[in-house]
Amino acid sequence: MIPSKSSGSTIGGIWFVFSTHHPNVALWCSSFTGKQKLFLDGAIVAEGRNITGEATYPFTLESSRYVVKLSLENMSKGVYRCMLSGNGVPIESCESRYSLGSSPYRKKITIGMLSFLSAAIFSGRSELMMAAGLSILAWVAFVYWPQEGKGFTFSQTLHAQADEGRNHAS
The missing domain is CATH 2.40.128 (Lipocalin)
Incomplete structure (x- = not known):
């Protein structure tokens, strides 16, 4: 419609x-x-x-x-x-x-998520990469959550x- x-x-x-x-x-x-x-x-x-x-x-x-x-x-x-x-x-x-x-935490969460993702990639540990993937999903949900x-x-x-x-x- x-x-x-x-x-x-x-x-x-x-x-x-x-x-x-x-x-x-x-x-x-x-x-x-x-x-x-x-x-x-x-x-x-x-x-x-x-x-x-x-x-x-x-x-x-x-x-x-x-x-x-x-x-x-x-x-x-x-x-x-x-x-x-x-x-x-x-x-x-x-x-x-x-x-x-506007969210006072968006920039801090983005920087923290990118730091965690970088550490997970460079460590090569699968459990950290899995956690990094979940954190990306959480970040996307946070960014697009209605406010x-x-x-x-x-x-x-x-x-x-x-x-x-x-x-x-x-």
């Missing part, structure tokens, strides 16, 4: 929803596999897999040309921008940003030319 507004989760993927335009346009991106699906009024019209963070999905509707363009703006901050254009005119854009939230201020945030922008783009599309 397509959400009514842009949203995202680590497991469920990222939804860029342009519902102010008719037809309703939505792009879904998997957080893990790079799979993407473009929807028009709830129906899948294009699918792809992309790990570069850049994708373009052109489509034609009622003799008007549209393009949904996804771009990775900043990998370290998890910033994606998705733009819907009609007949070459920007209609609406959406920006997503991922935040790990205040953590997750995706979205900002939508209607462009000044949006009405002009709609008139061309009609």
